[in-house]
Amino acid sequence: MHIDTTGTYTDSYQIAMGQSLFRDGQHRRRAVFDYFFRKIPFEGGYVVFAGLEDLIDTLESWRFTADDIDFLAGHGFDAAYLDYLRTLRFSGSILAASEGDVVFPTAPILRVEAGVVEAQLIETLLLNTLNFQSLIATKAARIREVAGDAILSEFGLRRAQGPAGVPAARAAVIGGFDSTSNVYAAQRYGLRAEGTMAHSFIQWHGDELAAFRAFAQARPDNTVLLVDTYSTLDSGVPNAIIVGREMAARGHRLRAIRLDSGDLAFFARRARTMLDDAGLHEVKIAASNQLDEYVVRSLRQQGAPIDIFGVGTSLVTGQPDAALDGVYKLACAQGEPRIKVSESLVKTTLPGLKQVHRFLAADGQFHGVDAVALEDEAVPRALTHPFEPHRTMRLPALRSEPLLQPVMAAGRRLHARRSVADIRAHAAQRRALLPPEYRRFENPHAWKVGISDRLHGLRERLRQARLHPETTP
Numbered sequence: 001m002h003i004d005t006t007g008t009y010t011d012s013y014q015i016a017m018g019q020s021l022f023r024d025g026q027h028r029r030r031a032v033f034d035y036f037f038r039k040i041p042f043e044g045g046y047v048v049f050a051g052l053e054d055l056i057d058t059l060e061s062w063r064f065t066a067d068d069i070d071f072l073a074g075h076g077f078d079a080a081y082l083d084y085l086r087t088l089r090f091s092g093s094i095l096a097a098s099e100g101d102v103v104f105p106t107a108p109i110l111r112v113e114a115g116v117v118e119a120q121l122i123e124t125l126l127l128n129t130l131n132f133q134s135l136i137a138t139k140a141a142r143i144r145e146v147a148g149d150a151i152l153s154e155f156g157l158r159r160a161q162g163p164a165g166v167p168a169a170r171a172a173v174i175g176g177f178d179s180t181s182n183v184y185a186a187q188r189y190g191l192r193a194e195g196t197m198a199h200s201f202i203q204w205h206g207d208e209l210a211a212f213r214a215f216a217q218a219r220p221d222n223t224v225l226l227v228d229t230y231s232t233l234d235s236g237v238p239n240a241i242i243v244g245r246e247m248a249a250r251g252h253r254l255r256a257i258r259l260d261s262g263d264l265a266f267f268a269r270r271a272r273t274m275l276d277d278a279g280l281h282e283v284k285i286a287a288s289n290q291l292d293e294y295v296v297r298s299l300r301q302q303g304a305p306i307d308i309f310g311v312g313t314s315l316v317t318g319q320p321d322a323a324l325d326g327v328y329k330l331a332c333a334q335g336e337p338r339i340k341v342s343e344s345l346v347k348t349t350l351p352g353l354k355q356v357h358r359f360l361a362a363d364g365q366f367h368g369v370d371a372v373a374l375e376d377e378a379v380p381r382a383l384t385h386p387f388e389p390h391r392t393m394r395l396p397a398l399r400s401e402p403l404l405q406p407v408m409a410a411g412r413r414l415h416a417r418r419s420v421a422d423i424r425a426h427a428a429q430r431r432a433l434l435p436p437e438y439r440r441f442e443n444p445h446a447w448k449v450g451i452s453d454r455l456h457g458l459r460e461r462l463r464q465a466r467l468h469p470e471t472t473p
């Protein structure tokens with residue numbers, strides 16, 4: 001979600017580090033940070049990158065308000081530093097993968113180049129925005145993957161982790177959902193708001209048929225009747241058929257019925273037959289109730305005639321993975337490559353200014369390899385595994401595209417804001433370039449991310465210098 005008062009939307013340590021850098025006069029020195037993640041959630045084969053446009057919007061208006069400054073003054077920060085923060089704006093550059101693209105562990109998805117204090121202060125909000133939306137867009141894409149051409153509606157706000165239900169709705173649409181029940185998110189992001197009716201409405205009327213009639217009268221253009229309050233097959237569907245026929249006689253059409261309990265395949269089949277027998281072939285069947293990608297897949301495999309799936313909790317909470325583990329790591333200080341060393345190469349960072357090259361197979365599909373190289377080198381053909389340097393690979397002559405493209409310079413966006421609908425379409429196009437082995441749920445093919453020889457050499461030099469400072473020239 002685009003966040004209004006943004007300076008304090010950070011962790012305290014960022015402000016504390018900023019004060020130290022400011023006192024030492026280093027605050028305007030240039031830093032480069034990379035954003036990347038280490039593990040694909042849901043045991044899946046890809047992540048859908050989401051949240052970028054929200055991040056850019058937030059950074060364009062990022063500032064410390066007078067209230068923020070007053071608040072920080074009460075926490076013992078220096079007056080001179082606070083004066084600096086008062087006028088500080090994000091003035092850096094950002095290169096990023098396109099929002100909606102499929103992305104993979106280890107390779108940088110986004111790079112920030114800015115004064116070190118700015119770059120540091122925005123870390124938390126950047127991670128908060130991108131990690132969450134990418135997690136939910138990925139979950140949504142998995143559901144879209146198995147839903148065929150069924151309509152998918154996001155129903156999760158009531159069970160989301162508080163306000164996270166709002167960006168979750170945006171991310172769900174990027175991942176392939178068609179609409180959301182969340183009116184606020186729809187208004188804010190230009191999404192399609194849609195919904196049906198709740199059990200309480202039928203309980204309120206007591207009489208199910210009377211409830212259906214009242215609802216259809218009030219909303220004849222988009223009537224969806226919930227049929228499981230009393231008995232799906234004995235009263236819900238028969239009453240919906242009565243109302244569907246009455247609507248047809250008035251020149252309207254009952255849009256759908258919604259099943260929300262029991263064996264959804266069984267009820268859908270029986271309801272379809274009953275509706276068809278009544279001549280209501282156009283009336284769709286919606287289903288909800290603790291759906292996720294596995295239940296949707298199973299229902300489709302069972303041939304359940306369900307046209308609309310409403311998915312809430314599992315989608316907006318990213319079940320069963322609560323978070324994407326994206327991180328933001330310093331790659332350069334004043335033009336000098338920097339490294340964070342660790343016992344294991346897995347947690348050793350990739351130093352320097354880098355580009356990511358994605359290879360395309362002859363048929364135009366993705367080849368399944370991203371190469372991380374230094375920005376000033378040619379597209380590499382020889383790659384080394386980022387953590388197991390004895391594993392190397394030579395690529396045939398393939399077309400490639402640079403993933404990181406400029407999206408902000410001097411703190412301003414470089415392109416017109418893309419609508420969520422555009423990002424959704426782009427995301428679908430990019431997923432369509434993924435061969436099926438990367439899209440399956442069970443043991444998907446592992447996309448290969450390799451590093452160039454020069455990058456490997458640079459990391460080794462910096463690593464050895466840190467591990468054995470006494471022996472390294």
Ligand SMILES: Nc1ncnc2c1ncn2[C@@H]1O[C@H](COP(=O)(O)OP(=O)(O)OP(=O)(O)O)[C@@H](O)[C@H]1O
Pocket residue numbers: 260261262263264265266288289290291295298299302
């Ligand atoms: N045909 C089906 N195949 C696979 N999963 C299904 C099928 N029908 C329903 N489910 C899923 O099974 C889970 C549990 O359904 P269950 O029937 O126990 O719930 P329920 O009907 O809500 O129960 P209750 O009647 O107590 O409210 C839900 O996640 C639901 O989406």
Ligand SMILES: O=P(O)(O)OC[C@H]1O[C@H](OP(=O)(O)OP(=O)(O)O)[C@H](O)[C@@H]1O
Pocket residue numbers: 155156158159197198199200260288289290291310311312313314
């Ligand atoms: O199971 P989810 O994937 O989270 O989907 C959303 C659920 O929320 C609603 O139930 P709820 O009992 O809250 O209200 P209702 O009376 O409108 O059904 C809806 O009927 C779904 O069952």
Ligand SMILES: O=C(O)c1cccnc1
Pocket residue numbers: 155156158181194195196197198258288310312
């Ligand atoms: O419109 C619906 O049917 C709906 C909306 C939110 C949650 N559950 C259902």
